[in-house]
Amino acid sequence: MRFAEAGAPARALIAVAPEGLEQALADLPPAQRAFVEATGFKASAGQVALLPGPDGAEAALLGLGTDAARVRERFSLARAAAALPEGAWRIEGDLSEELKAETALGWLLAGYRFGRYAEAAPPKARLVCPEGLDAAQIEAVAEGEAFTRDLINTPASDMGPDELEGAARLLAERHGAEAKVIKGDDLLTQNFPMIHAVGRASPRAPRLIELSWGSEGPALTLVGKGVCFDTGGLNLKPGASMGLMKKDMGGSATVLGLAHMIMATGAKLRLRVLVPAVENSVGGDSFRPGDILTSRKGLTVEINNTDAEGRLVLADALAYADETPPDLMVCMATLTGAARVALGPDIHPFYTDDEGVAQALATASGAVADPLWRMPFWTPYEAKIEPGIADLDNAPSGGMAGSITAALFLRRFVTETKRFAHFDIYGWQPAAAPARPKGGVGQGARAILAALPEVLK
Structure with a gap:
């Protein structure tokens, strides 16, 4: 996922808005104008019209579409990547810096293919990075996103806790980072009881993966849910709900992809990544509905549904992270179906009590085409997560406000860190869209990366 060399010969990809189409056609030689008119080119977003020459296409027109069309569909200009013939292409025309950046990143993201199990050839057209943009930064973001997608797309048969540890x-x-892992029964001796409880029924041992990188600057801790497959445990999921559960480690995949972006761009900060990696299986050693677990923090948790396991493993990891409070802690997890009901698969909700963090994320979200929506840590719902016979309930009855109550549950384990944000992501693209093939997808990482300079200044 690289740009063409800046000095390489490249054909012109001439950007044309609908309102400028008539003039653009008038500027073409008669034969090329007739050809373009015959194709029905309307300069819609991402539409391409090749301009024939003696030796094939000597250039092409790229439709910009209307502002409204580009708002309706992110990365719409990236459609051109698959429509153009092989070779290097250079965009020409008056594009805003934001549109140039979105198009450049979208082009690289459109080149992603998951080819581990079957051949999947990417588009052969390559883009020269538009002038004024940081090619290395964009390539690092695209590579981090590809890493996330690969991890999510890999089935659990080849992406269990062992393999996730290997990828980390x-x-x-x-990147020259330090890695350490606490595994199996060592989780008990080192006080990670809920990670152990969730993963102990699987023959694939549970573990806590920790990466550390950087020695100067503000401290950032990323915590990602690494449930490599979720059967639901003894509260077994129906088959239709289990089909996509290879993506239940999407939070860990996303923070690892984000970690790559941070390290590859040489950000001046101290990065820590924590991934509780487990498989929630059914067996004689499964944790049970009605069990009460004691967390690392000492809070007791009544288990009312073994399918609400992600918040349990995250709770121990968050409590561990909070013992050395960073300047910012970010938690990412494919946590609740309630978030999907509220916002659908494209918009990723996040929670924070810090207005500065919220504003920085909202601003960055729009700038990098990574849609976020702030949800409330609604304190009046705290009573819903207090069952009476334990400090906390992992699955409040009633089914209402499920994403909020899960976020409130996690917040109970972060008491020393002043700035905390939790993302309840989906991690999956249900239908192909420009720059986003169907399958695993990173969500929120680009917005976080773009917001960090403001948040951690």
Whole structure:
């Protein structure tokens, strides 16, 4: 997922808005104008019209579409990547800096293919990075996103806790980060009882993966849910709900992709990544409905549904992270179906009590085409997560405000860190869209990366 060399010969990709189409056609030689008119080119967003020459297409027109059309569909200009013939292309025309950046990133993201199990050829057209943009930064973001997508797309048969640990270790080795892992029964001796309880029924041992990188600057801790497959445990999911559960480690995949972006761009901060990696399986050693678990923080948790396991493993990891409070802590998890009901698959809700963090994320979200929506830590709902016989309930009855009550549950384990944000992501693209093939997808990472300079200044 790289740009063409800046000095390489490249054909012109001439950007044309609908209102400028008539003039653009008038500027073409008669034969090319007739050809373009015959194709029905209307300069809609991402539409391409090749301009024939003696040796094939010598250039092409790229439709910009209307402002409204581009708002309706992110990365719409990236459609051109699959429509153009092989070779290097250079965008020409008057594009805003924001549109240039979105198009450049979208082009690289459109080149992603998951080819581990079947051949999947990417588009052969390559883009020269538009002038004024940081090519290395964009490539690092695209590579981090591809890493996230690969991890999510890999089925649980090949992406269990062992393999997720292996991917994290390779990432650490690449960037000179330190990696350490607490595994199996060592989780009990080192006081991570809920990570152990959730993962103990699987023959694939549960673990806590920790990466550390950087020695100067503000401290950032990323915590990602790493449930590599979720059967629901003894509260077994129906088959239709289990089909996509290879993506239940999407939070960990996203924070690892974000960690790559941060390390590859050499950000001046101290990064820590925590991934509780488990498989929620059914077995004689499964944790049970009605059990009461004691967390690392000492809070007791009544288990009213073993399918609400993600918040349990995150709770121990968050409590551990909070013992060394960073300047900012971010938690990412494919946590609740309630978030999808509220906002659908494209918009990722986040929670924070810090107005500065919220504003920075909202601003960055629009700038990098990574849609977020702030949800409330609604304190009056705290009573819903207090069952009476324990400090906390992992699955409040009633079914209302499920994403909010899950976020409130997690917040109970972060008491020393002043700035905390929790993302309840989906991690999956249900239908192909420009720059986003169907399958695993990173959500929120680009917005977080773009917001960090403001949040951590």
